[in-house]
Amino acid sequence: MGVSGAQAQMDRNPGYYRHLLQGERDDSLEEAIRTDMNRTFPDNVRFRKGSEPCLQRTLYNVLLAYGHHNRGVGYCQGMNFIAGYLILVTKSEEESFWLLDALVGRILPDYYSPSMxxxxxxxxxxxxxxxxxxxxxxxxxxxxxxxxxxxxxxxxxxxxxxxxxxxxxxxxxxxxxxxxxxxxxxxxxxxxxxxxxxxxxxxxxxxxxxxxxxxxxxxxxxxxxxxxxxxxxxxxxxxxxxxxxxxxxxxxxxxxxx
Known part of the structure; x- marks a missing residue:
């Protein structure tokens, strides 16, 4: 978190992640994310529907928040695996969001934009x-x-x-x-x-x-x-x-x- 700059961003923006989740609905964004839920780590029991807790909801939240945060990117296939991995490692929804932002927004600019x-x-x-x-x-x-x-x-x-x-x-x-x-x-x-x-x-x-x-x-x-x-x-x-x-x-x- 520290080296990536994600911790500093999270500290500077308290409550921002939750605010993003409560933002205006975007049906096309939500549908694109939902489409990939069952394709994300299908062999990992923690990402299967019915597991407790089910990380699909956590993954959905992180990707939805990021889509609202970075509208120029929205959601792109591949981000589901990256966000899912971050969730498995950090076990924190908000930390995963800020690390995803460090990757997509700073370290790998234009990897996940519409033009790629x-x-x-x-x-x-x-x-x-x-x-x-x-x-x-x-x-x-x-x-x-x-x-x-x-x-x-x-x-x-x-x-x-x-x-x-x-x-x-x-x-x-x-x-x-x-x-x-x-x-x-x-x-x-x-x-x-x-x-x-x-x-x-x-x-x-x-x-x-x-x-x-x-x-x-x-x-x-x-x-x-x-x-x-x-x-x-x-x-x-x-x-x-x-x-x-x-x-x-x-x-x-x-x-x-x-």
């Missing part, structure tokens, strides 16, 4: 980083005309929730709140580099997609301490200035494409 321009930009940035650091993988993707969004979109939009083991995700999120979004590139590049030989065995688009699912499973990602050491050594140098330049170039390209 920030998300699309960072997927393109990953592609450029792979082209530089892992050219054989980039060549494989190019040879099949495969867009990066088809194989890594869930990594980015769900911030590795339901992709990597929970303990590993929590360690990644600690870094995300501390160091910002650059950590997402470190994780993605490490997964790809560590399994480059496996990926290069693929001979078709479905095969490539399956390989990218395979690389998120197994002992490499479950051995959390070793994995976290790897993400700071395997990708090599990733300067903030370099990432900023790549983002600027990729964003301009996406905007030009319309």
């Amino acid at each position: 321009l920030g998300l699309k930009t960072d997927q393109e940035v990953l592609g450029e980083l792979v082209r530089t650091k892992l050219p054989a993988v980039a060549a494989l993707m190019d040879s099949h005309g495969l867009l990066w969004t088809l194989v890594v979109s869930r990594w980015f939009i769900c911030l590795f929730v339901d992709v990597l083991p929970m303990e590993t995700v929590l360690r990644i999120w600690d870094c995300l709140f501390n160091e910002g979004s650059k950590i997402i590139f470190r994780v993605a590049l490490t997964l790809i580099k560590q399994h480059q030989a496996l990926i290069l065995e693929a001979t078709s688009v479905p095969d490539i997609c399956e390989k990218f699912k395979e690389i998120t499973r197994g002992s490499f990602v479950t051995e959390c301490h070793t994995f976290m050491q790897k993400i700071f050594s395997e990708p090599g140098s990733l300067s903030r200035a370099g990432i900023a330049r790549l983002r600027e170039r990729c964003r301009a390209r996406l905007l030009a494409q319309g």
Whole structure:
């Protein structure tokens, strides 16, 4: 809470969260959130209807409040998994709201906006980083005309929730709140580099997609301490200035494409 700035925001705005929940009804927002309730951690008993307490109501409240707070975003698929994870970790509805705001509003701007321009930009940035650091993988993707969004979109939009083991995700999120979004590139590049030989065995688009699912499973990602050491050594140098330049170039390209 402290490192993310969420605690300071909550302290500066007492009663604000409850005020948001009592705001004017927005039928389209409420329906969009309701649609995803049963899709959020369906295997977790605490998110099932009939459980006591049922975290679906808590999740609904957090997402509804955020939709009122940030009308430019409202609600976007993927936010349900992030908010749900925050609820499981903090066990606090209001703290989860402010942490969600830190992620969506400050750390990952435009990831969850209607255009998802920030998300699309960072997927393109990953592609450029792979082209530089892992050219054989980039060549494989190019040879099949495969867009990066088809194989890594869930990594980015769900911030590795339901992709990597929970303990590993929590360690990644600690870094995300501390160091910002650059950590997402470190994780993605490490997964790809560590399994480059496996990926290069693929001979078709479905095969490539399956390989990218395979690389998120197994002992490499479950051995959390070793994995976290790897993400700071395997990708090599990733300067903030370099990432900023790549983002600027990729964003301009996406905007030009319309």
